[in-house]
Amino acid sequence: METLVMPAINFAAIMPETILSIVAMVLLLLNVFVPGEQKAYLGYLSLVGIVLAFFSVVSGWNAPLSLQEGFNGSVLQDNFSLFFKAIFLISSGLAVLISDHYMVKEECNHGELYPLILFATSGMMLMSSGTDMMTIFLGLEVLSVSLYVLAGFKRADTKSNEAGLKYFLLGAFSTGFLLYGMALTYGATGTTKIAGIAAAAAQDSTLAGNPMFVVGMLLMATGFSFKVAAAPFHMWTPDVYEGAPTPMTAFMSAGPKAAGFAAFIRVLMVAMPVLAVDWHNLLWVLAVLTMTVGNIIALTQNNIKRMLAYSSIAHAGYCLVGFAAGNGEGTAGILFYMLSYAFMNIGAFAIIILVGKKGEPNNNVEDYAGFGVKHPVLAMIMALFLFSLAGIPPTAGFIGKFYLFSSALKAGYVWLVVIGVLNSAASCYYYLRVMVFMYMKDPVEEFDWMKLSPPVLLCIAISVVGVVVPGVVPSIILQLAQKAILL
């Protein structure tokens, strides 16, 4: 008789995910009983879940390995993943805060929105702590399926439908690449465990030259590049970001992108250091393409959501610069940058939501003419977010960029950084353009339809703190990020 081996179940390692999933399922049940006009309460409840999960993340920091590892080595909740989990929770929390106002304005029944956000978040968390390619894939699917629905959430709106469908088709397509890459890697190494792959490569020196292994890495990189919207795999981004409900656009640009980076970094850095030369060069090219394509196309955008979509491609490019550097500072830079980006980007979207009319006919840059006169405080905050996106001190965006670029300089990639800063200078133009309209043009509209909804204002206030404080005193967060690196 064989003895039944109990799998190493360790809930401590997946505590945040567990909390979110339970809350999400409770919400799904409650949703049936909550009448349409009171769906906001579901939002508050999901915030409770997010805060609980956040506490669990905080308490897991620097925990002993026995608490971090679980499920036969397929999950490892190390500091690296905890930092990412904090980013996911912050971005989903902020997204929840801005959702109700928007959905009510759009007259959209949105009870399912909150559970979907929570499911997506737990998927992201699994991606960041997965140490088995299967876990990562599972997390990715949980995330993606939720996002497809969220992107197409406005059923009556054709653009939103288009966004959902497009995201689904391209997402499925890219998942194919990823899965094929994983399969080839498995074929070459005989394991799906990240640590196992690294060990196999360390033992067998011929593996680095094995085409199956190299192609596996390339295909996986392609799949992840889709997820982080790196050029030339960025084609889905603008349409999806423009069509999706604005709170979901904000969410998608911050959380899932970070999740993509988390898995991307872990797979390449931990599992495939033997191919470092290959993927450094690959990332170099990707970074240059992504920054340049994102910025140049953003220059010509008139729709502010689309503009931020392209700019988000460019920001992924800056992160790729840090990734290409391949050192600890680069990873810490990505962590810091994704955190700041969550604040500044969601903050900017929150203001877009406040300004938007029903159906969002006024999302063009011209529609912000005179905003600075009519709403000086909000305009000032918007300017703050835009300056942070442009990377101008004393904001978090600057410190993040500084860190990313200096990591690449430390690794010797001078030209990559020069291209990066020139891109950054070019990006000022389109961020400034919004400010030109806000401050330097006479008001056309009265902006009298705007309702200053308290949760949205709370989201904006949190984002301001998240942009200014790390910009002026970044030490604490940078040190945390430095402790969260994998190497």
Added chain:
Amino acid sequence: MNQMPALLSIITFTPLIGVILLLFMNKNNHSVLRGLAMVVTLITFLASLPLVTGFQSNAEFQFVEMVPWIAAGPFQMNYHVGIDGISLWLVILTTFIMPIAVLSTWTAVEEKVKEYMICLLLLEVGMLGAFISIDLFLFYIFWEVMLIPMYFIIGIWGGKRKVYAAVKFFIYTMVGSLLMLVALIYLYFKAGGGDFNLLNFYQLALDPATQTWLFLAFALAFAIKVPMFPLHTWLPDAHTEAPTAGSVILAAILLKMGTYGFVRFAMPLFPDATEKFTPLIATLAVIGIIYAALVAMVQEDVKKLVAYSSVAHLGFVMLGVFALNQQGVAGGMLQMLNHGVSTGALFLIVGFIYERRHTRLITDFGGLSKQMPVFATIFMIVTLSSIGLPGTNGFIGEFLVLLGAFESNLRWYAVIATSGVILSAVYMLWMFQRVMFGELNNPKNQTLKDLNAREIAIMAPLLVLIFFMGVYPTPFLDKMSPAIDRMIKLSTTKHAARLQQQVPAGLQQMAPMVTPPAMEMK
């Protein structure tokens, strides 16, 4: 030191307190807003006076403050500030010009007064901070912070093509400064980590190739700011479109950031590259002097004319600084102050007539001296100071610059530059003649009022300085000269010699080429 603790921080951040106070003021009560800004800038000025009295005439940084700021990963940034003879007068110039700038907009800016004053005060924080920073990272932060308020000042309160001018100003400066940032980080890693202390960087020994690249990156940022030919094209646009106070600050202080950057950073940090590029920069400076003078001559707009005269004057500064001897650098430094006073005054004067007539075209004027005698007198004095007539401040600066250049290997450049002095007399006096003399035949000009008490009060301190600096420049020069000596010594000591001494043969080539100087903290 027996000085007041944290004096520099108090001076730098007093305007920031003003900004915070302004944020909570009623935006419709314009006189209170203006009054508050005025009081704040005056307090800042008064607080900065002890710097002059307490300053010892030696080459060391004084009033030093040092607080650890960012420590993460490989980085250590400090809030490390202090002034030496080079920055002392620029700090004073800044605090001196600011109340004048605020006063000059008393009636010129009627819209969004609150925002305007906030921008002016923020700008002052940035400028002062950049002049006092010893930590290079801190310097960069302040350098960038200056950009934002200036962008808004041009873009919101400017003239017809304000948006174009503002964006051009921003992007131009941004490109330069980002490349400087890359060079700065590169330098940091080259120095083997530690902190961003400028004094440590001075001790570095870099190979000539590295120096060339780093110098180019720094020089580009500073040359755009100066601005040097051919990077000057943003300046006439920015000046013409900016409101009076914006132009005054731009000319009097912001442009000095560029020349200051050369003197403080680009030249002493990279002496071999400085030597290599001296002919190029001197050539560009001389081209700037002649070309800007010629362009100024044909301008129809008074303000544009003054803007181009700025380019020419800063050409002199650059020439003097790159002569790298005591007269040349001291002349360049003095000329920076002179230019701040004279050109600031010229922009104020242009502002006065623009406020009255809402035009700046030379052809719209003529014969104003009959109608406005006080104005005519002041205008004449300022014009002569700008030309560099003996007895006014402009003379001393230009004379020293040319003297220094003659005595260095830039002799032939000096010969050509001297003709720029004549050209400047031509365009300034010709403009003065067309505006002030001749027939008073335009009916709109016949009812013009002479300067009022406020306007005279604005000009009076500037006029006093014009003569004081022209007759008795010694106190200025005395405090500067030790710091200038050190700067010249650093800028002419080749790193090649240091490299040979420091890296014993046989060590790895990639050795961080530095003897870590004694760290000041820890």
